[in-house]
Amino acid sequence: MTALDNLPPEVRDDVARAREKVARLHAELPRWGLVVWTAGNVSERVRVPGGEDLLVIKPSGVTYDELTPESMVVCDLDANLVDGDRGPSSDTAAHAYVYRHMPEIGGVVHTHSTYATAWAARGEEIPCVLTMMADEFGGPVPIGPFALIGDDSIGRGIVETLSDSRSPAVLMRNHGPFTIGRDATAAVKAAVMVEEVARTIHISRQLGEPVPIAAEHIDSLYARYQNVYGQH
Amino acid sequence: MTALDNLPPEVRDDVARAREKVARLHAELPRWGLVVWTAGNVSERVRVPGGEDLLVIKPSGVTYDELTPESMVVCDLDANLVDGDRGPSSDTAAHAYVYRHMPEIGGVVHTHSTYATAWAARGEEIPCVLTMMADEFGGPVPIGPFALIGDDSIGRGIVETLSDSRSPAVLMRNHGPFTIGRDATAAVKAAVMVEEVARTIHISRQLGEPVPIAAEHIDSLYARYQNVYGQH
Amino acid sequence: MTALDNLPPEVRDDVARAREKVARLHAELPRWGLVVWTAGNVSERVRVPGGEDLLVIKPSGVTYDELTPESMVVCDLDANLVDGDRGPSSDTAAHAYVYRHMPEIGGVVHTHSTYATAWAARGEEIPCVLTMMADEFGGPVPIGPFALIGDDSIGRGIVETLSDSRSPAVLMRNHGPFTIGRDATAAVKAAVMVEEVARTIHISRQLGEPVPIAAEHIDSLYARYQNVYGQH
Amino acid sequence: MTALDNLPPEVRDDVARAREKVARLHAELPRWGLVVWTAGNVSERVRVPGGEDLLVIKPSGVTYDELTPESMVVCDLDANLVDGDRGPSSDTAAHAYVYRHMPEIGGVVHTHSTYATAWAARGEEIPCVLTMMADEFGGPVPIGPFALIGDDSIGRGIVETLSDSRSPAVLMRNHGPFTIGRDATAAVKAAVMVEEVARTIHISRQLGEPVPIAAEHIDSLYARYQNVYGQH
Numbered sequence: 001m002t003a004l005d006n007l008p009p010e011v012r013d014d015v016a017r018a019r020e021k022v023a024r025l026h027a028e029l030p031r032w033g034l035v036v037w038t039a040g041n042v043s044e045r046v047r048v049p050g051g052e053d054l055l056v057i058k059p060s061g062v063t064y065d066e067l068t069p070e071s072m073v074v075c076d077l078d079a080n081l082v083d084g085d086r087g088p089s090s091d092t093a094a095h096a097y098v099y100r101h102m103p104e105i106g107g108v109v110h111t112h113s114t115y116a117t118a119w120a121a122r123g124e125e126i127p128c129v130l131t132m133m134a135d136e137f138g139g140p141v142p143i144g145p146f147a148l149i150g151d152d153s154i155g156r157g158i159v160e161t162l163s164d165s166r167s168p169a170v171l172m173r174n175h176g177p178f179t180i181g182r183d184a185t186a187a188v189k190a191a192v193m194v195e196e197v198a199r200t201i202h203i204s205r206q207l208g209e210p211v212p213i214a215a216e217h218i219d220s221l222y223a224r225y226q227n228v229y230g231q232h
Numbered sequence: 233m234t235a236l237d238n239l240p241p242e243v244r245d246d247v248a249r250a251r252e253k254v255a256r257l258h259a260e261l262p263r264w265g266l267v268v269w270t271a272g273n274v275s276e277r278v279r280v281p282g283g284e285d286l287l288v289i290k291p292s293g294v295t296y297d298e299l300t301p302e303s304m305v306v307c308d309l310d311a312n313l314v315d316g317d318r319g320p321s322s323d324t325a326a327h328a329y330v331y332r333h334m335p336e337i338g339g340v341v342h343t344h345s346t347y348a349t350a351w352a353a354r355g356e357e358i359p360c361v362l363t364m365m366a367d368e369f370g371g372p373v374p375i376g377p378f379a380l381i382g383d384d385s386i387g388r389g390i391v392e393t394l395s396d397s398r399s400p401a402v403l404m405r406n407h408g409p410f411t412i413g414r415d416a417t418a419a420v421k422a423a424v425m426v427e428e429v430a431r432t433i434h435i436s437r438q439l440g441e442p443v444p445i446a447a448e449h450i451d452s453l454y455a456r457y458q459n460v461y462g463q464h
Numbered sequence: 465m466t467a468l469d470n471l472p473p474e475v476r477d478d479v480a481r482a483r484e485k486v487a488r489l490h491a492e493l494p495r496w497g498l499v500v501w502t503a504g505n506v507s508e509r510v511r512v513p514g515g516e517d518l519l520v521i522k523p524s525g526v527t528y529d530e531l532t533p534e535s536m537v538v539c540d541l542d543a544n545l546v547d548g549d550r551g552p553s554s555d556t557a558a559h560a561y562v563y564r565h566m567p568e569i570g571g572v573v574h575t576h577s578t579y580a581t582a583w584a585a586r587g588e589e590i591p592c593v594l595t596m597m598a599d600e601f602g603g604p605v606p607i608g609p610f611a612l613i614g615d616d617s618i619g620r621g622i623v624e625t626l627s628d629s630r631s632p633a634v635l636m637r638n639h640g641p642f643t644i645g646r647d648a649t650a651a652v653k654a655a656v657m658v659e660e661v662a663r664t665i666h667i668s669r670q671l672g673e674p675v676p677i678a679a680e681h682i683d684s685l686y687a688r689y690q691n692v693y694g695q696h
Numbered sequence: 697m698t699a700l701d702n703l704p705p706e707v708r709d710d711v712a713r714a715r716e717k718v719a720r721l722h723a724e725l726p727r728w729g730l731v732v733w734t735a736g737n738v739s740e741r742v743r744v745p746g747g748e749d750l751l752v753i754k755p756s757g758v759t760y761d762e763l764t765p766e767s768m769v770v771c772d773l774d775a776n777l778v779d780g781d782r783g784p785s786s787d788t789a790a791h792a793y794v795y796r797h798m799p800e801i802g803g804v805v806h807t808h809s810t811y812a813t814a815w816a817a818r819g820e821e822i823p824c825v826l827t828m829m830a831d832e833f834g835g836p837v838p839i840g841p842f843a844l845i846g847d848d849s850i851g852r853g854i855v856e857t858l859s860d861s862r863s864p865a866v867l868m869r870n871h872g873p874f875t876i877g878r879d880a881t882a883a884v885k886a887a888v889m890v891e892e893v894a895r896t897i898h899i900s901r902q903l904g905e906p907v908p909i910a911a912e913h914i915d916s917l918y919a920r921y922q923n924v925y926g927q928h
Binding site for chain 1: 828899913
């Protein structure tokens with residue numbers, strides 16, 4: 001009997017739904033060219049009324065062809081394994097830290113997508129020079145600190161950087177992007193979009209400087225888009 | 233009973249054919265790498281003899297896996313919904329403006345394809361230095377103004393820019409390409425080709441300056457190609 | 465009754481085999497990312513003992529989804545249609561010119577593949593700085609002249625440029641690559657390889673100068689490779 | 697009767713398993729965009745207790761659509777054919793040299809993957825500026841010497857360069873990457889990862905200099921990762 005059996009049936013149903021959703025969303029990462037081999041991970045929070053929330057994430061080192069709802073693992077928000085046949089992704093501690101410190105966040109994604117990681121390697125934020133970027137990010141995509149794996153420093157770097165920004169994406173220096181969202185789908189969308197703007201603006205800058213967008217136009221694009229699409 | 237039921241049967245048949253065609257053509261956008269996630273939209277005009285024309289377009293926020301003829305929406309040329317279960321794409325007003333002001337145009341496409349958008353971010357027209365570009369575009373691909381969504385300024389920018397050009401594509405500054413055509417297929421072809429020339433000429437310029445093509449050669453290539461292929 | 469019916473049965477069989485092969489090889493062009501939309505064409509010579517040779521090529525303006533052996537068209541070496549339901553590709557005159565003037569050549573391919581065309585737009589030959597390029601091309605890939613479609617100037621430019629080179633590929637200025645081979649398969653392989661070396665050497669030069677390979681090493685790599693693989 | 701029939705049944709089973717595995721792993725090369733046409737090869741060592749080890753590798757010039765376990769060939773560690781219907785890949789001598797001189801190595805992969813080969817053409821090592829690169833490579837990816845095919849010089853260049861490095865990948869100058877691993881799967885993973893870091897760091901450097909990672913951080917990332925994942 002696993003620790004899951006002690007949870008109310010509604011929460012067990014939510015865990016089952018999150019496993020299915022997280023497994024399905026992982027397939028979006030190679031589909032949009034964001035990961036190679038077994039890199040990258042998607043997680044979703046499962047809310048436990050009157051208890052401690054859980055998260056569902058990919059196990060460590062599993063290939064994208066092997067991903068099934070059953071293979072997804074369940075952890076508590078200290079990254080301890082609650083249910084699953086394999087160990088959780090080694091990035092689980094960073095996901096868990098975000099859920100502990102950002103209660104409104106329901107999904108986290110991490111990739112090493114090429115162009116976003118290229119900006120991260122230079123430690124240079126992505127300037128907001130596209131209307132689609134104003135819509136989705138409301139300004140530049142910020143750089144988080146260099147942090148080693150093994151303690152809370154990656155999670156803390158994500159939370160501190162995103163707390164000062166409208167952006168749902170942070171580029172951890174020399175490492176790669178982490179994205180957040182209301183749920184796992186929104187975090188995956190942010191992972192797709194951060195690579196899209198990282199690539200397009202990189203290519204634009206190869207032959208000169210993009211034209212800036214005035215701050216008030218960024219504000220008005222962001223306000224309108226979040227109003228129209230924010231509820232999804 | 234929807235407003236469609238008041239139309240003559242031939243027009244209702246044309247609407248059904250346009251829904252099928254527009255749904256099918258949307259699949260060309262991810263196929264040629266022009267869009268990610270739910271971005272991009274294709275529309276086609278439906279002519280209504282003795283009445284006001286209609287347009288068929290993708291609904292807002294629908295993924296490419298969900299696109300069916302039935303999910304396509306019908307609007308009038310003021311972008312009001314005439315038939316459909318969901319709201320039209322937020323770019324519908326720009327498409328409708330083009331149809332109102334360019335009566336010979338039967339199809340419009342909008343994407344954020346990477347290389348075309350990279351030129352748009354710098355506000356720099358694409359020079360005509362390839363014979364295939366002379367064939368299809370008859371000269372440079374022009375830049376349209378910066379314009380906010382929410383009124384007629386995007387549509388007006390497209391129409392004013394394309395009225396001075398042979399090109400079926402305009403790069404809206406800091407935004408991305410819009411393309412037009414006799415029908416939706418021709419507009420999709422122009423969307424594929426503008427990304428192709430944007431990419432090839434970008435890459436060529438990374439290591440030096442492309443050799444210009446003399447204006448009279450551009451004219452003769454364009455005249456010949458439009459004569460041979462223009463009727464399709 | 466078409467002109468094909470006047471040919472000996474063995475030649476009619478060869479035409480049928482060439483139609484199947486040329487249709488199948490066209491699918492290699494989008495597979496390796498060499499073409500978009502309906503661009504690009506592959507042809508193969510059919511030898512007619514005691515008569516005038518024929519060529520099999522893609523018809524004009526047909527999409528890659530519609531390519532079948534039956535839709536391939538047969539022309540004589542003056543590019544006149546001999547058999548087929550549609551007009552031949554508008555590049556047929558260039559293919560035919562090559563077959564008329566290079567009797568040992570059995571296949572021709574034309575694409576606008578991105579990196580090869582980028583070198584062509586600058587009118588700059590691709591230097592031989594990779595061992596795989598020494599193997600396949602035996603030296604640089606040369607630039608052909610600027611030539612307008614409509615007379616023999618493209619075909620003549622291809623033949624004159626390749627006559628001075630070991631390379632099976634020529635980059636026609638402001639236009640794109642043409643490749644030749646013993647048969648259509650060899651010409652398609654050359655089209656794939658010229659884009660591969662165009663891309664790799666472009667990328668290498670973006671961050672500095674590739675190390676040259678000594679002429680005697682190029683010669684020895686080419687001699688060995690052609691000896692081992694040349695018969696295929 | 698082939699030479700395989702003289703081997704103990706367990707070794708014949710190991711050969712059969714290696715053929716299946718090597719055939720399957722070849723499909724990973726085009727999947728991750730590392731090869732075009734018939735380029736690239738994967739091999740695995742088969743240990744023969746009390747005898748001389750064997751290797752299993754792709755035959756020469758076979759397309760990726762034709763790869764089956766039965767078509768894989770078996771050679772001894774002097775690159776002589778032991779079993780198979782076709783000749784071994786022309787790179788077999790280099791693979792065999794590695795197995796002869798690095799007894800702990802069980803898999804070797806060679807590709808001409810674009811970005812890794814671009815660094816190889818400049819003769820420039822890839823600096824370690826990404827945490828994922830510290831994890832997998834423990835430092836820069838080194839450059840091996842220019843070497844002609846036909847004797848032991850490629851194999852010797854690989855072994856001498858990798859003996860001085862933690863990296864499982866070497867970029868042979870003007871040629872391309874060779875990677876090694878405990879088995880063929882690990883060598884394929886290294887081939888995927890070397891292209892990934894070659895591409896990301898190339899793109900990062902196009903717009904400036906990546907921030908270095910301190911040597912002690914590289915050491916700690918490498919030690920942790922090899923400890924966690926090294927046994928797979």
